[in-house]
Amino acid sequence: MGKSSKDKRDIYYRRAKEEGWRARSAFKLLQLNEEFQIFKGVKRVVDLCAAPGSWSQVLSRELFQNQKQEDAKIVAVDLQPMTPIDGVTCIQADITHPKTLHKILDTFGGEPADFVCSDGAPDVTGLHDLDEYIQAQLILSALQLTTCILKPGGTFVAKIFRGRDIDLLYSQLSYLFERVVCAKPRSSRGTSLEAFIVCLGYKPSKNWEPKLELNKSTEEFFEGAGIGKSDNLEHLDFPVDEGRTIGTFLATGDLNDVDSDATYRPGKERELVPVQMPTAPPYKKALEMKRRGDLVRR
Template sequence: MSGKDDYYNRSKQQGYRARSAYKLKQIDEEADLFERGDTVVDLGAAPGGWLQVAAEAVGEGGTVVGVDLQRIDDLDDHDVETIRGDMTEERTRHYLREAVDEGGADVVVSDMAPNMTGEYTLDHARSVHLARQAFDTADELLASGGDFVVKVFQGDDLDAFRDDVSEAFQYVRTVSPPASRDSSSEVYLVGKGYTRSPVAEGDRVDVTVEEEGDEGDGIAYVDGYTLFVDGDVGETLSVEVTDVKPRFAFAERVDADESD
């Protein structure tokens, strides 16, 4: 029995709307995407197979939102919100922001693919364009520390896109789930640990130490973002950012003559 037939038959037997549900299951197993209670956004969600997998993973305490230009039939066994619309339009993005609330999304996933022309270079370019649209949406919706999964076809523009995604996450890996068809050129980029930081490595800023950390280091804030520095409470100093994490960064003191 071919792999295609196997996953198709399994999806019918287990009640999934598409064989692609197993791709997300396998990506989750490899990259540890979902936790109970998470908020998940699925872009290009029709017919709903990924919505089913996400809803099972996050449980009743989680929130799952799907958006697609096509209508998504209600999922009888899961409490999932669906939005019919173009995610590049402000109206749709408004509804998405309302659905995930101010806390943001923990995971944004996209299995979108372009309408195939049979011309590989064009199909690849269109897939990267869709992936970038998904990345823009993830950049708007993800909470700090969140994860991102996006499908893209292999080709000349993939490395540049991956580099852009890497700048926004702690690390990025490329995953080829076994459920992908052998003939497919698709891969999935998985970004882990979204970094919503007002500073980047190498930035020099002036800060005031406001608190003392558990290990005796100073804590300063830049636009509400935590910066661990070597300083005493009340001290104002110039620092250079050395390491950026999703929710905090480390910085080293810069001598006065170096900051000039």
């Protein structure tokens, strides 16, 4: 009851349901686009860690309905199953596996992507240092695939957890992109460590050809690019008594819009058609066992 009543007071949660978005995170991508115009001139998009698919919904509406790009192609990748979205090719796969890269390239006809995004995050443990480390590794895993498929000048957007050592990630990304900005959409709760790294103007490293391979760590993958952790620390050479590099931070979204941390009294209740039916409900396995008779008392 507590979670349900809190969701009803969350204005972005309610707006997502009313407007047909699968999750409130759709507004985060929309507000990032208002600030950076990341959809401009985009035709081939990869949405990593896409489930349940709210970002893919935004991309589909923007490219096919608003920009009328009938030849646009959108690929959504996630380990979890996704209910189909118009104009979106859903791939249930691991973003670190080379076969996933080949499937995306086949969908694009061998052409590179204009835009790669990732709204993925681990199941948080409450241990902030651990959560930040796992999230950073997830970003680097997404970046591995991105460097193999993104065209020069392309854009990469990913969710981050801002922590004590986030400046190292900023520095690593700055080797591969012309501009790196940390953005906080208004629809993202201020009480959350969540933010989004917006990387504009992809510039592939010279004399380095990214190659996605199994059983290779992220540091080994980026070793030739010169942005590995050990190389980066040597290059930066932070003196103990001096400050560390601080990335640009922007708050995005209309200041007159609703506050994601505030609670609002629910309006008139009405039934809404489900946006997405359950793809892998927890009770599915129990129902299958019951049909087979495996749950009968012995």
